[in-house]
Amino acid sequence: xxxxxxxxxxxxxxxxxxxxxxxxxxxxxxxxxxxxxxxxxxxxxxxxxxxxxxxxxxxxxxxxxxxxxxxxxxxxxxxxxxxxxxxxxxxxxxxxxxxxxxxxxxxxxxxxxxxxxxxxxxxxxxxxxxxxxxxxxxxxxxxxxxxxxxxxxxxxxxxxxxxxxxxxxxxxxxxxxxxxxxxxxxxxxxxxxxxxxxxxxxxxxxxxxxxxxxxxxxxxxxxxxxxxxxxxxxxxxxxxxxxxxxxxxxxxxxxxxxxxxxxxxxxxxxxxxxxxxxxxxxxxxxxxxxxxxxxxxxxxxxxxxxxxxxxxxxxxxxxx
Amino acid sequence: xxxxxxxxxxxxxxxxxxxxxxxxxxxxxxxxxxxxxxxxxxxxxxxxxxxxxxxxxxxxxxxxxxxxxxxxxxxxxxxxxxxxxxxxxxxxxxxxxxxxxxxxxxxxxxxxxxxxxxxxxxxxxxxxxxxxxxxxxxxxxxxxxxxxxxxxxxxxxxxxxxxxxxxxxxxxxxxxxxxxxxxxxxxxxxxxxxxxxxxxxxxxxxxxxxxxxxxxxxxxxxxxxxxxxxxxxxxxxxxxxxxxxxxxxxxxxxxxx
Numbered sequence: 001x002x003x004x005x006x007x008x009x010x011x012x013x014x015x016x017x018x019x020x021x022x023x024x025x026x027x028x029x030x031x032x033x034x035x036x037x038x039x040x041x042x043x044x045x046x047x048x049x050x051x052x053x054x055x056x057x058x059x060x061x062x063x064x065x066x067x068x069x070x071x072x073x074x075x076x077x078x079x080x081x082x083x084x085x086x087x088x089x090x091x092x093x094x095x096x097x098x099x100x101x102x103x104x105x106x107x108x109x110x111x112x113x114x115x116x117x118x119x120x121x122x123x124x125x126x127x128x129x130x131x132x133x134x135x136x137x138x139x140x141x142x143x144x145x146x147x148x149x150x151x152x153x154x155x156x157x158x159x160x161x162x163x164x165x166x167x168x169x170x171x172x173x174x175x176x177x178x179x180x181x182x183x184x185x186x187x188x189x190x191x192x193x194x195x196x197x198x199x200x201x202x203x204x205x206x207x208x209x210x211x212x213x214x215x216x217x218x219x220x221x222x223x224x225x226x227x228x229x230x231x232x233x234x235x236x237x238x239x240x241x242x243x244x245x246x247x248x249x250x251x252x253x254x255x256x257x258x259x260x261x262x263x264x265x266x267x268x269x270x271x272x273x274x275x276x277x278x279x280x281x282x283x284x285x286x287x288x289x290x291x292x293x294x295x296x297x298x299x300x301x302x303x304x305x306x307x308x309x310x311x312x313x314x315x316x317x318x319x320x
Numbered sequence: 321x322x323x324x325x326x327x328x329x330x331x332x333x334x335x336x337x338x339x340x341x342x343x344x345x346x347x348x349x350x351x352x353x354x355x356x357x358x359x360x361x362x363x364x365x366x367x368x369x370x371x372x373x374x375x376x377x378x379x380x381x382x383x384x385x386x387x388x389x390x391x392x393x394x395x396x397x398x399x400x401x402x403x404x405x406x407x408x409x410x411x412x413x414x415x416x417x418x419x420x421x422x423x424x425x426x427x428x429x430x431x432x433x434x435x436x437x438x439x440x441x442x443x444x445x446x447x448x449x450x451x452x453x454x455x456x457x458x459x460x461x462x463x464x465x466x467x468x469x470x471x472x473x474x475x476x477x478x479x480x481x482x483x484x485x486x487x488x489x490x491x492x493x494x495x496x497x498x499x500x501x502x503x504x505x506x507x508x509x510x511x512x513x514x515x516x517x518x519x520x521x522x523x524x525x526x527x528x529x530x531x532x533x534x535x536x537x538x539x540x541x542x543x544x545x546x547x548x549x550x551x552x553x554x555x556x557x558x559x560x561x562x563x564x565x566x567x568x569x570x571x572x573x574x575x576x577x
Contacts, residue, residue, distance in 0.1 A: 021577065059418045062577045081322060081420035089418050095411035099343075104336075111332025112419035114325025156415075 009073035011037045011164050011195035012058070018066030019053050019219075027053040029219040030067065035197060035212070037072070037163075040190045042210035042227070043199045046308055050219040051199045052092060055168050059089045071164055085113065088162030090153045092169045098142035102133055102152050105141060106159050113160040120159065127155040131185060147178040154182065158189070165189060167198045171205060183209060203301040207231070217308050238269045238296035239279075244289040251286040253278065267296065322422070329421035330429050337403060337433020341440075348399065348437055349444065352391045356445045359387050360452045363509065374511055375542045380453045384446070385536040386508030389470055391445045393528065396438030396471040397478035397499060400430050401491040404482035413575060423569035427479065427562070434475035435468065442467055455539060462547065463538025469554040470531040474499070476561035483565070483574045502528045507536075512544045527557055 012035040019028040027050045035041045045051045056062030058069055060080050069076045074083040096105045103124050110120030128134045131151040136144055141152065150170055157165060167186065171179045179202075187209065190196045200206055206213065206227075213230055215223040223230065246266050250258040255274050259267040266288075268279060283290055341348045360380070368379035375382065407413040416426050449455065457463055477494070485491045506528030512520050523529055530550035537543035543550070569575070 056577065060576070061414060061417055063572060081325075081422065084418060084420040085325075087418070091411075091414065093411060095414045097407070097410055097412040104339075108332050108336055109415055109419075111335075112329050112416055112421050114328040114420070116328060160419075 008037050009070070011035045011039065011072060012197070013070045014054070014058075014067070015069065016067035017054065017057060017064055017069060019050075019057060019062060020065050027219055028057075028064075031216065031219070031221055032067075033214050033221055033224050035164075035195060037195055038190070038193060039212055040187075040196045040210045041198065042206035042213040043197055043216065044203070044206060044213065044304060045199075045216035049217045051216055052168060053219075054216070055089070055091075055166055055197075055199065058166060059087060060084060085160065086163045088157035088160060088165045090150075090157045090165070090167045090170045092172065094149050094153070096141060096149075096152065096156065099140055101138050102128060102141055102144070102155070103137040105152065106156050109156045110159040115160065123159055123161070124155070127158045128152075131155045132181065147174045150174055151178070151182065154185065162194065164195045164197065167196065167200075169199055169201065171200060171202060179205070203304055215304065215307055223307050236269060237272050238267055240294050240296050241266045241268060241283070241290050242292045243283075244291065247286060247288065251282040251288070253282040256282065322420070325420055326422050326425040329416075329419065330425040330432075333416070333426060333429020334432040334436075337399075337430060338436050340403060341399065341433065341437045348395070349441060352395055352441045353444050353448060356387055356391055357448055359383075360449060364452055374514075375540075377540055377542070378453065381455065381540065382511075382536075383509055384449045384453060384455060385539045386506075386532045388442050388445050388449070389467065389528075389532045389535045390503050390508050392438040392442040392467050392471050393474045393499065393503065393531070394495065395441040396434040397474040397481075397495060399437040399478070400434035400475045401478035401482045401485070401494075403433065404430055404479055405485045405488065405491050408482065408485070408574070409488070417572075417575060423566055427476075427565050427569060430479055431472060431475045434478060435471040438471035438475070439467060442471075457539055458541035459538045461538075463535055465551070466531060466534035466538050466554075469551070469558065470535070473527070473531070473554060473557045473561060476558065476565055479565050480561065480568065483568045486574070499528075502526050507532050507544055527553060530554060 012033075014031055014033045017028050017031045018026075020026045031050070031054060043051055043054070053062055057064045058071070058076060060076060060083075064077065068078075071083045071086045074086065076083045100108075103121075106124035106128065107117065107120045110123060111117065115123070124137075125134070128137050131154060133144075133148060133151055133155060136148060141149065144152065150172075154167075154170060165186070170186075171182055174182070183205065186196060186198075198206060198210060210227055212226050213223070214221050240261075243264055243266055246260050246263055248260075250260060250266070256268055256270040256279055259269070261267055270279060280290070364380035364383060368383070371379040373379065373382075404413070446455075478491075481491055481494050505523065506526050507523065508528075512523045512529065515523060524545070530545055530553040533543040533545045534547055534550040534554070537547045537550075
């Protein structure tokens, strides 16, 4: 993957961005963050946290009520057209005319960015082929599967070859094979220099793809750091052990808490600093044979839940 | 730089609209022909034969310009309101809203599509009319300007309707409760000189009266109103509606949160 380009302005600077809807809902309460050029950035948060509002403001579909955002130094508020030239958006909801053909959808999209029709047709063919949609290019879009429609939105977003690609839950409801092919494509785009911002509820996706991360909840950024640094803060990990026979009396070992799930399954919660040899020694000493083992949850998922829950506690609870 | 982007974008929107009209030609081009043929048969031939002449023209000939204008008005309005509301409904309008294209390019592209449908339908209705009566075009440029201005006015009005519409029913309300009554009372089937006061004076506040009469002057060479004044009225409506539509787009009414 390409290294961040430190000599150019940040790909995105969000500065004290606020949004209060007419019904009084305060969706963003002064959000600030920076995304460096070439980054693969995860923007995570529970439903209703403000992710889509933030993306809506960046793509000019939502009017902010305070603050500003700059895309490669260009203000979204003051230079909307210039900023939009730099952005490609893959929205959460299907938003193309389902009666049009994928090829026409892509070519028209390019036209909205001022790209001449001949070049637009070449790009449409290129990206529809890369996303394995070329055989459907001249059928009505409504005939495509859900996964194909999502890939079509990625192809469409690539028509202006954006410097900043924003993916709002691009893999929602997509099977694992197609999801992997989408990851492969987007990783390639990122490796070629495009900055990518990804929101997703599949946290293993964010963990494996993204280098930096922000977590938003209730309109506030509650964490903004590198993925490595965030994962390093996870001090406890839980393993699920498939065993030949789980004993009635569980082994006792300092720093490891065992729990019997069923006759053939144990859970072991232990500090990440503790080595696994002591775990296996204790199990062997108790006559337990481990057939296989896996982590109980995705590491990022565990941190995400903790951070969001921590953010929702009152100050007294936090102090406790 | 931005001018060339907007020209390509404008061409893209207009082309997409025209392709749409052709793609669904059975919905966009055929129904108005059938409706207008019925008007010619029933009002022109069957009833018109008993009416005699108006302003020296056989009734059938007299109503042709009004019916052509009526079909242009209805079709340009329906084209833009259903297409733009459809784009809102499917959210495909977002493709344009997140792009760098200017609001005037979005509006102009849709208006061009609506005017194209209005004029094509108008031409087809005029062709059908030739099966029922003969026509000599008195002032071709005035006729062409009148239908174009009329189509633009109702395309802009249809666009504004679609911006405010929140369900499909909303785009049917204006044609049913505003356009149809104004068209029927706009001198399509009669000369307002046949009305007494205050109806004649009231008719003069109906903008469709000016469009119908400007076109009737272009075709037959007769009009109930001053043709110059008719064009002034139409230009004022175009300017006012265009400013309103651009303002709505700029503020994002019904489009941006």
